[in-house]
Structures are given as C-alpha cells and as structure tokens.
Amino acid sequence: MNIGEAASTSGVSAKMIRHYEELGLLPEARRTESGYRQYQQADVHTLRFIRHSRDLGFSLSEIAELVSLWQNRRRPSRQVKALAEAHIKELEQKAAEILAMKSALEHLVHCCHGDDRPECPILDGLAAEGGATDDAPSKRRVPVAPRRPAH
Numbered sequence: 001m002n003i004g005e006a007a008s009t010s011g012v013s014a015k016m017i018r019h020y021e022e023l024g025l026l027p028e029a030r031r032t033e034s035g036y037r038q039y040q041q042a043d044v045h046t047l048r049f050i051r052h053s054r055d056l057g058f059s060l061s062e063i064a065e066l067v068s069l070w071q072n073r074r075r076p077s078r079q080v081k082a083l084a085e086a087h088i089k090e091l092e093q094k095a096a097e098i099l100a101m102k103s104a105l106e107h108l109v110h111c112c113h114g115d116d117r118p119e120c121p122i123l124d125g126l127a128a129e130g131g132a133t134d135d136a137p138s139k140r141r142v143p144v145a146p147r148r149p150a151h
Contacts, residue, residue, distance in 0.1 A: 003029070006039040010047035017047065025050055025064055058087060 007014045017039075020026040026046055029037035049070060053063045065083060069075045104125075111121035 001039050001044075003037045003039065006037075006044055006047065010044045010051060012047045012051050020047070020050060023060060023064070025060070025067055056087070057091060062087065 001009070003014045003017055006012075007017055010017075012020075017026065021028055026043060029039055029043070032038055046067065049067065050063055053066055058066065062083060066080070069080050069083075108122045108125045111125075113119075
C-alpha cells in the first residue's frame with residue numbers, strides 16, 4: 001500500500017510516517033521504480049503500536065525502546081515493565097504539577113472580584129517578582145496571589 005493508505009489504515013499521518021522512518025522507529029519503506037513508498041501490513045501494525053505508545057505519552061526514545069522490545073520475542077518482560085513503571089512515575093509527577101498549577105490559579109481566581117474595578121489579583125500574581133512558588137523537583141514556577149498590605 002502507498003503512504004496515504006498506510007496513514008489512513010494506521011491512524012498516523014503521512015508526515016509522521018516519514019518522520020518515524022527518519023528516526024528509525026519504522027524501517028525504511030520499499031520504493032517503487034518511480035520512488036513511491038510501499039508499505040506492508042506489518043508496517044501498519046508497527047505504526048499502530050507507535051500511535052498507541054504516543055497516546056499513552058511515551059517519548060520517542062521510549063517508543064524506540066518499546067518497539068525494539070516488542071520485536072524481540074526473547075526479551076524479558078521485566079524490561080518492558082520497568083519502562084512502563086518509570087513512565088507511570090513521570091505521569092504522576094506531571095499530574096502533581098498540573099494540580100499545583102490548578103490550585104494556584106484557583107486561588108488567584110478566588111481573590112479576584114471580577115467586577116468593573118481595574119484591580120486584578122490574577123494579573124498582579126502573574127506579574128509579581130518572587131511571588132511564585134517553587135514547585136520542586138521540576139523547578140516550574142507557579143503563580144500565587146501577591147500579599148496585600150493590611151489597611
């Protein structure tokens with residue numbers, strides 16, 4: 001099948017198919033005499049594997065390792081499990097970071113009256129120097145509302 005058919009069947013765009021070939025995730029396609037790429041059902045199966053891996057958030061380097069393990073019928077499953085467990089930890093860290101950002105933003109929104117006054121704690125919090133919390137270990141800075149002097 002040609003690249004368009006492989007893209008349609010696998011759910012991976014033609015552009016990404018070419019990219020995966022360049023990265024070595026997919027073997028270089030055979031070419032017709034006129035230079036068109038030709039794919040087999042096994043290639044489509046590999047593309048689906050890559051797409052499912054991407055859907056789960058694996059990086060391209062992790063996917064390369066997964067493809068290699070998947071194609072090696074003698075691989076120990078502990079390698080695959082270790083890779084998946086490491087990815088789970090990364091996802092948990094990202095989820096915690098997102099929840100911290102959500103919490104900080106909720107606090108800013110709660111502090112804002114949302115009326116016709118020009119004062120806005122949301123904008124003040126985003127503009128505050130040193131007014132952001134340090135979210136270790138990622139070192140992402142999450143905005144928080146500035147402290148207002150008591151009157």
